[in-house]
Amino acid sequence: MIKSLKERDQAVNWHPYTQMKTADAAIAIVRGEGVFLYDETGKRYIDAVSSWWVTLHGHAHPYIAKRIAHQLTVLEQVIFAGFTHEPAVELSENLLALLPDKQQKIFYSDNGSTAIEVALKMCLQFWRNRGTSKRKIIALKNAYHGDTFGAMSVSGRSAWTNPFEELLFDVVFIDAPTRENIDEIKGQISAIATEVCCFIYEPLVQGSAGMLMYEADALSDLMAFCRRQSILLIQDEVFTGFGRSGKLFAADYLTEQPDLMCFSKGLTGGTLPLGITSCTSVIFEAFYSDDQHRALFHGHSFTANPLACTAALASLELLLLPETQHAIERIVQKHGTFAQAVRRHPRIKEVRQLGTIIALEWHTEQAGSYFNAFRQTLYTYFMERGIVLRPLGQVLYILPPYCIADEELDYIYNTIQTALEEL
Numbered sequence: 001m002i003k004s005l006k007e008r009d010q011a012v013n014w015h016p017y018t019q020m021k022t023a024d025a026a027i028a029i030v031r032g033e034g035v036f037l038y039d040e041t042g043k044r045y046i047d048a049v050s051s052w053w054v055t056l057h058g059h060a061h062p063y064i065a066k067r068i069a070h071q072l073t074v075l076e077q078v079i080f081a082g083f084t085h086e087p088a089v090e091l092s093e094n095l096l097a098l099l100p101d102k103q104q105k106i107f108y109s110d111n112g113s114t115a116i117e118v119a120l121k122m123c124l125q126f127w128r129n130r131g132t133s134k135r136k137i138i139a140l141k142n143a144y145h146g147d148t149f150g151a152m153s154v155s156g157r158s159a160w161t162n163p164f165e166e167l168l169f170d171v172v173f174i175d176a177p178t179r180e181n182i183d184e185i186k187g188q189i190s191a192i193a194t195e196v197c198c199f200i201y202e203p204l205v206q207g208s209a210g211m212l213m214y215e216a217d218a219l220s221d222l223m224a225f226c227r228r229q230s231i232l233l234i235q236d237e238v239f240t241g242f243g244r245s246g247k248l249f250a251a252d253y254l255t256e257q258p259d260l261m262c263f264s265k266g267l268t269g270g271t272l273p274l275g276i277t278s279c280t281s282v283i284f285e286a287f288y289s290d291d292q293h294r295a296l297f298h299g300h301s302f303t304a305n306p307l308a309c310t311a312a313l314a315s316l317e318l319l320l321l322p323e324t325q326h327a328i329e330r331i332v333q334k335h336g337t338f339a340q341a342v343r344r345h346p347r348i349k350e351v352r353q354l355g356t357i358i359a360l361e362w363h364t365e366q367a368g369s370y371f372n373a374f375r376q377t378l379y380t381y382f383m384e385r386g387i388v389l390r391p392l393g394q395v396l397y398i399l400p401p402y403c404i405a406d407e408e409l410d411y412i413y414n415t416i417q418t419a420l421e422e423l
Helices: 005-012 062-072 086-096 112-129 149-153 162-167 182-190 216-228 281-285 306-320 322-342 373-384 406-422
Strands: 029-033 036-039 044-047 103-109 136-140 172-174 196-201 232-236 260-263 275-280 348-354 357-362 395-398
Touching (some): 044 406, 086 103, 086 275, 103 112, 112 196, 112 232, 112 260, 112 275, 112 281, 182 216
Parallel strands (some): 196 232, 232 260
Antiparallel strands (some): 036 044, 103 275, 260 275, 357 395
């Protein structure tokens, strides 16, 4: 008897964020095209979460595929210690031209968590290289920065981090800044400022916490305060980068500039793994020395992989096209109209929107829990109707590829409105 792909998967694979004993069998996807995914039975799904927030321009984009295919015939991989190549140089040049002017150097890795690890190591060693002992790190409550140990340490303590609690380094967690609490936060930081190495934050929206959003003015104020206290700033744009916020970067909403920035997810248009940590010349110069021991000893086998860099170059080209920018504006406007239509519904506690990100928090008995049973109810309801949405507890969010058509957006919105009456 021939086994289905789903059955073969169950025999050999262990999936992320999944209790394998109780979870349904994974849905076997055999093809992607544009905003759609097709499973082995032929059923079509709208990928309304961009496959974990990475797919910018749609699946199997022909232009990105063509660029990667050509690069495969030229150079597929080379060690990046002591060597370089055209895709890495060009990508760094192009990206730095779009980032805040103080970003001057690019360090490559291979995913969002490693981009964060690099930034943390840069900050800690920056002060060591300068002969100063500053070890404390500040992060936001409810933060999520990744699943490696450094990234977990600066993420909010939760069920995800509990098994490793005693192995995580100590971090001072503060509330997301608002006009009302900013003075209290400044006082909290002032008391320990001389010991603080850096402040790491997700700008404007804390994605995994349930798309929690806060104001740019308050963040800019806090960033300026930290700078006056000689606290380095790490801006985690792994999620918000490349148009998700409605601007190219969340940095474009801020009046202050970070010392380091982290990128991944949409960096390659969702095609290949790649991570980037950018930094100012001040950071770089603390490592630039005749003393070999002052170097940053960090690297990955696939650092600056030529194929991934090529995919990122192609994705960046597509992102900057007028038609893509118009598509982003269209999604932002349609989200806004939908938000107004459902904001006062009795089942909706709150609607939050930033750019192409819209989140609907439902009233439920188990409010605030990622393991809320209602999450599975929502997930199943939309999957049955051909829409991939992965609620964060009771928070349902839409984060589509930029190629999504009005017809598909309207179908998602209408299905949500029907769910509000039926569930």
